[in-house]
Amino acid sequence: MRAVYAQTQSAEDPISGLKVGEFDAPQPPEGFRRVRVKASALNHHDLWSLQGVGLAADALPMVLGCDAAGIDDDGNEVIVHGVISSPGWEGDETLDPKRSLLSERLPGAMADEVWVPARNLVPKPAELSFEEAACLPTAWLTAYRMLFTVNPAAPGSTILVQGAGGGVATALISLASAAGYRVWATSRSAEKREHALKLGAEQAFEAGARLPERVDTVFDSVGEATWAHSLKSLKPGGAVVTCGATSGPNPPADLNRVFFLQLRVLGSTMGTRAELVRLVNFLVATGVRPEIDSVLPLEEAEKGFRKMHDGDVMGKIVFRH
Structure with a gap:
């Protein structure tokens, strides 16, 4: 074959x-x-x-x-x-x-x-x-689980997607905007920031940029290059949902910020068959592709x-x- x-x-x-x-x-x-x-x-x-x-x-x-x-x-x-x-x-x-x-x-x-x-x-x-x-089975299923199973913030909340452009990030932007989240995104590329806006992001920023306000949840699949910014971008009590580390697996811990602001670091890996079925149904119902x-x-x-x-x-x- x-x-x-x-x-x-x-x-x-x-x-x-x-x-x-x-x-x-x-x-x-x-x-x-x-x-x-x-x-x-x-x-x-x-x-x-x-x-x-x-x-x-x-x-x-x-x-x-x-x-x-x-x-x-x-x-x-x-x-x-x-x-x-x-x-x-x-x-x-x-x-x-x-x-x-x-x-x-x-x-x-x-x-x-x-x-x-x-x-x-x-x-x-x-x-x-x-x-x-x-x-769907890897990037989009990973994004679905991060957003709808692991993420503690409800629709209407403000979320940040780091590294817009990759498969998981574009899926997160599309799914979250369709579900009623206020979506912000970052990228080093002006072209990818513009594309994030077309996918449904409300605002897109340069990587590491200071945000207008802190967010409820950050979705980070980049790792080392974005980790410090992800923690600094969170409201007290907010959460980082991480599924990978494409830029490196050993980001600085910044534990003082984590415990003083009572931040949560939530891991997420792939997704279940049941979640894949729900993802498929979500796409059919919303028209998101x-x-x-x-x-x-x-x-x-x-x-x-x-x-x-x-x-x-x-x-x-x-x-x-």
Whole structure:
């Protein structure tokens, strides 16, 4: 089968280990279902896999990709939930200590077909294209959980989204503005700040800028580069909701500010199958759609990886199969 896979890993030159070509189809575990992939989407997770983060070297070669939409063997149009919980696990999949994501232990979604547990399939509504649906299982599901499950601030509150432009950030802006939040955003790029306004942000600021007032919640997926600003931007009693650290995992703690102002630091990871179903329903009900930066044929996957590696992205990069 055709696939995009990690052949080798390099922290300095991750894309050197990327291969696009024929890959032996895997033998599926018992109880898994096949999906013939129509579209897959690129995430930072895929770049990190090529850097040796989250993907063990002894698992190589590994098909990349956490996100897929396609058709199962019964002819159903489906979206693949990429969080693979351990056999017999019940409840919130993100709390399973033995969970994994597609492409960590099992071959991922950037291939002609992907095999997943039957419980990981969610019906794709006709209102969403395969390309739009493929954007949802990682970035958009992460944003949905951050905003509607973890975030303590109700609609009508003022929130700040750091690093507007990436998949999670654009999803947060779109979802939050549709849900009635007052959305502010930051970016180093004037073009990305302008785009954030088009997505529904009320105001957009340069990275690190002093805000007109403090906010109820900051959503931070950037980490080291924005962390101090995130804490300084909060009202007393406010919260930072963090899902990642694309700029570095070790931000300054600034604990004095945290305890004197009674701030909350709330972690959020991916989302559950039930949340993915609700996200799909939300998009159908509101008309909100994922922001797609570009759609490329699977054979040109390297171009998409380089685009993400260079930070030249607004929204999601999607591969058409």
